[in-house]
Amino acid sequence: MYQVLARKYRPKIFDEIIGQDAIIQTLKNAVINDRISHAYIFTGTRGIGKTSIARILAKSVNCINGPTVNPCGICSACVQIQNGSSVDVIEIDGASNTGVDSIRDLKESIIYSPQSFRFKIYIIDEVHMLSNSAFNALLKTLEEPPAHAKFIFATTEIHKVPETILSRCQRFNFRRITTKVIFEKLKEIAVAEGVFATDENLMIIASLADGSLRDSLSILDTAISYFGKVIKEDVSPVLGLTAKAIIFNLIGAIFRKDYENSLKAARELYDSGADVRQFMKQAAFYIRNILIVKLKYKDLIYDLTDEEINGLIPFAEQKSAEELLDMIDIMLNADIKYQRVSSPLLMLELTIFRLFNIPSKNDVREFIDRLEKFTESRNNDETSKALPRRDSENSGAGKSKGRNKEFSENLNLEHGTPDEKKQENNASSEREKLFDHFSKTDEKLNGQDKQADKYDINSIIKIRTDGDAVGKTINAEETGERKNKLIDDAIVIDNIKEIFGNSIERIDKK
Numbered sequence: 425m426y427q428v429l430a431r432k433y434r435p436k437i438f439d440e441i442i443g444q445d446a447i448i449q450t451l452k453n454a455v456i457n458d459r460i461s462h463a464y465i466f467t468g469t470r471g472i473g474k475t476s477i478a479r480i481l482a483k484s485v486n487c488i489n490g491p492t493v494n495p496c497g498i499c500s501a502c503v504q505i506q507n508g509s510s511v512d513v514i515e516i517d518g519a520s521n522t523g524v525d526s527i528r529d530l531k532e533s534i535i536y537s538p539q540s541f542r543f544k545i546y547i548i549d550e551v552h553m554l555s556n557s558a559f560n561a562l563l564k565t566l567e568e569p570p571a572h573a574k575f576i577f578a579t580t581e582i583h584k585v586p587e588t589i590l591s592r593c594q595r596f597n598f599r600r601i602t603t604k605v606i607f608e609k610l611k612e613i614a615v616a617e618g619v620f621a622t623d624e625n626l627m628i629i630a631s632l633a634d635g636s637l638r639d640s641l642s643i644l645d646t647a648i649s650y651f652g653k654v655i656k657e658d659v660s661p662v663l664g665l666t667a668k669a670i671i672f673n674l675i676g677a678i679f680r681k682d683y684e685n686s687l688k689a690a691r692e693l694y695d696s697g698a699d700v701r702q703f704m705k706q707a708a709f710y711i712r713n714i715l716i717v718k719l720k721y722k723d724l725i726y727d728l729t730d731e732e733i734n735g736l737i738p739f740a741e742q743k744s745a746e747e748l749l750d751m752i753d754i755m756l757n758a759d760i761k762y763q764r765v766s767s768p769l770l771m772l773e774l775t776i777f778r779l780f781n782i783p784s785k786n787d788v789r790e791f792i793d794r795l796e797k798f799t800e801s802r803n804n805d806e807t808s809k810a811l812p813r814r815d816s817e818n819s820g821a822g823k824s825k826g827r828n829k830e831f832s833e834n835l836n837l838e839h840g841t842p843d844e845k846k847q848e849n850n851a852s853s854e855r856e857k858l859f860d861h862f863s864k865t866d867e868k869l870n871g872q873d874k875q876a877d878k879y880d881i882n883s884i885i886k887i888r889t890d891g892d893a894v895g896k897t898i899n900a901e902e903t904g905e906r907k908n909k910l911i912d913d914a915i916v917i918d919n920i921k922e923i924f925g926n927s928i929e930r931i932d933k934k
């Protein structure tokens with residue numbers, strides 16, 4: 425009969441537990457020094473070894489060779505505890521309806537010595553689910569426990585456990601198991617099971633398990649039942665994820681500013697039946713990884729093989745950190761921004777267009793400089809009471825021509841054409857273009873549709889860079905050195921770790 429992997433590979437001794445080294449060491453010392461506390465509480469997310477360790481501890485103290493850190497696994501105590509048939513090691517599920525009754529029974533039976541073992545051990549899983557009356561009953565026994573009784577509580581929600589209970593327990597906070605550690609374990613188990621799976625696939629499974637070894641094994645089970653013993657093809661679609669290849673193609677096309685192929689890739693993604701919103705999260709995480717490669721913090725990439733990480737380097741070289749942050753923001757906010765768009769495909773396409781049009785911060789800087797020069801020339805115009813729209817038929821034609829030349833130079837326009845009229849037309853159409861571009865940039869940065877007065881520079885140079893790391897407003901009133909400094913500040917990332925934290929947090933919140 426097929427036994428599910430999570431059950432088959434459930435740790436039976438301390439040394440088989442992975443990812444909880446400090447806890448294991450402390451418990452081993454307690455066993456060796458015969459200083460086992462009368463009550464423990466294990467807290468942490470699911471599938472990281474809480475109940476496994478509780479059972480191993482129960483075996484350690486009750487094994488015929490015990491107390492020992494290496495319970496034999498074959499004596500009657502070990503065997504009974506392992507298959508849950510022992511009368512002296514009582515497992516109670518706090519989440520079940522029988523919780524209160526069990527605690528009532530517990531209160532009555534705890535005074536009797538163990539029938540065959542050294543210790544009576546009560547393992548209460550999901551202890552936070554107990555009712556108030558059950559907690560009160562439990563508290564009574566915890567206040568004066570008989571010497572032959574030990575308690576081990578496990579919970580995923582420690583904040584729901586009353587302080588009065590917590591204060592009587594030794595507490596252990598279980599860690600999420602890192603993706604790399606889960607990956608290594610999966611590799612080992614795949615070999616033991618005679619399953620061939622690519623590293624990329626095992627990495628996908630490990631990262632999907634989100635810190636839980638048990639979950640990772642259940643996912644591996646799913647993959648095995650779909651693919652059999654050879655898992656070469658991308659497992660993502662089977663697990664409800666977008667295939668990595670599709671993400672890779674789409675992101676690649678966006679980075680190349682290749683409209684055609686990015687729209688094709690979007691269509692492919694949509695046709696494959698992938699969940700577009702889920703894809704956005706995956707893609708945001710993908711770009712987050714590119715950002716991390718860019719910042720040379722490779723150790724903070726948890727879900728890719730070394731080979732895959734190297735594949736991100738060319739991407740990282742193409743964009744600034746700020747641009748990558750903007751891309752992440754756009755993808756994570758697409759959900760909200762396009763909530764009224766009923767077609768997921770359209771939402772995806774609109775998001776892609778926005779990704780294409782992220783203004784680089786250098787562009788912004790350059791535009792400010794150019795606009796400033798332009799303002800100067802325009803102010804000169806105003807002092808001489810010239811109209812903003814230059815008119816060469818004016819009496820001040822000569823002067824105006826000179827200014828026009830200067831103006832054109834400032835805007836890097838082509839000039840020197842003998843035809844003054846043409847030159848002027850060029851100048852004004854270039855000026856229009858510049859303003860257009862700049863108001864769009866401004867609009868993008870501010871996320872608002874603002875019809876800026878095209879000739880009022882103060883309303884245009886109002887740059888607000890988005891994102892937590894660069895969230896500074898530069899007032900139009902600022903001038904000279906100080907303004908330059910503000911702009912510099914705005915584009916400097918001063919706390920890399922904070923950015924990682926924020927982007928991770930933002931992803932988690934979704």
Ligand SMILES: [Zn+2]
Binds near residue numbers: 486488496498501502
């Ligand atoms: Zn034993």
